[in-house]
Amino acid sequence: MTNLPPHTLSDGRQAVCLAETDSLTLLLDGAPAARFAAVREPGQLSLAPQGEISPLLPAAALYALLAEAFRSDGDVRRVSLALAAAPRLAADAHRLGLFQTLDAAGDAVATRAAFWQLPGNFLSAPASGLFPASLTVSNHHQHPLRPPKPRGEVYRRYLPEIGETLSFRTVDPEADLDVFHDWMNQQRVDHFWEMAGDKEAHADYLRKLLADPHSHPLIGCFDDVPFGYFEGYWAKEDRISPFYDADDYDRGCHVLVGEARYRGPGRFPLWIRGIVHYLFIDEPRCRRIVGEPRVDNVRFIEHLQxxxxxxxxxxxxxxxxAALVVMERDVFFDQFGL
Incomplete structure (x- = not known):
């Protein structure tokens, strides 16, 4: 059985996919809705219905099927699904973006690189990408007007490999001040951030960031326990923009892991994938994520590379x-995403 949590549909129903050696079974609110035979080839998984597909199965439920198919085998780049017997389901799923192609015979194909760009149930707040494009000028740069920052949790993702949930939430200058103050005054952190100081200064810093439309300060958590601080920003109007040709929706991020038990190479891939995934799916027009770590932070730069x-x-x-480091959208979703 899968370790993935249920995929919640817009009407509140939950879809779950159960995986066996040569088949996948899709459940809707606990009841079997469709079963698919699975044939694995290098880089591809082919699925074909076994028996009838419930006519009540909504296209959005196929998200759970594809999520399990891609999660259970990291080498799978494409999933093909024979849906000739359910043309309406196939057309609706194609329209939702679950499948990138659908041919006349009813064969639908989903690619890993496109599928994980869908928000699924990862976003806990309205996406920045819903904000209409409207140009403004700040810091001597013309750029899109930025959406207001969401409050509370913005992203949540279950990690089957460790049995924990990674989440990010917007900083609360009062509730998060103690932990932020503690982290910034650690000698290891201060060496790179140079922000050791008193609580009043740190509270003022967070309040200014929250008032700045170009920045989004976040607290990262494992199972709702804070472990690090993440400072997202829009690159076009940031201090980094004079040093490279920034697109309108490029984003960047400053990071620190404040809790010792979450440091090291074991946890790094989990949270770096999470924050990059959040920044990309929150804004579909974002083409790249950038960073500018100090060049003497050699180990961190190596981990990023x-x-x-x-x-x-x-x-x-x-x-x-500083070193300019860049993650391209297509590289992330094709090779380093979920």
Whole structure:
């Protein structure tokens, strides 16, 4: 049986996919709705219905089927599904973006690179991508007007490999001040962030970031226990923009892991995939995620490069020499995503 949590549909019903060696069974509110025979080939999984598909099965429920197909085998790049017997279901699923192609014979194909760009149930707040495009000017740059920051949790993702849930929420300057203050005053953190100080200064810093339309300060949690601080930003109007040709919806992120038990290479792939995934699916127009760590943070830069980021160059800020690191959208979803 799968370890993935149920996929909740817009009407509140829940879809779950149960995996066996040569088949996948889709349940809707606990009742079998469809069973598919599975044939595995290098890089591809082919699914064909075994018996009838329930006429009450909504297309959105197929998300759970594809999520299990891609999660259970990281080498699968494509999933094909024979849906000639359910043309309406196939057409609706194609329209939802669950499948990228649908031919006249009713064969639908989903690709890993496209599928994990769907928000699924990952987003806990309205996406930035819903905000209409409208140009403005700040910091001497023309850029799209940015949406207001959501309050509370913005992203939640269950991690079957460790049996824990990763989440991110917008910083609360009062509730999160103690932990933020503690992290910033750690010698290891201060070496790179240079922000050791008193609580009043840290509270003021967080309040200013929350009032700044271009930044989004976040607290990262494992099973709702805070472990790190993440500072998302829009690159076009950020200090990094003079050093590369930023697109209107490029985003960047500063990160720190404050809790010792969550540091190290074992946890790194889990939270770096999570924050990058959030920034991309929150804004579908975002083409790349950038960063500018200090060049002497060698181990961190190496971890980033091992997980899809490319070091483009080194450059000088007034306060540090930095490395420009870039994650392209297509690289992330095709090779380093879910």
């Amino acid at each position: 091992n997980h899809g980021f490319v070091k483009r160059k080194e450059f000088d800020f007034p306060h540090k020499r």
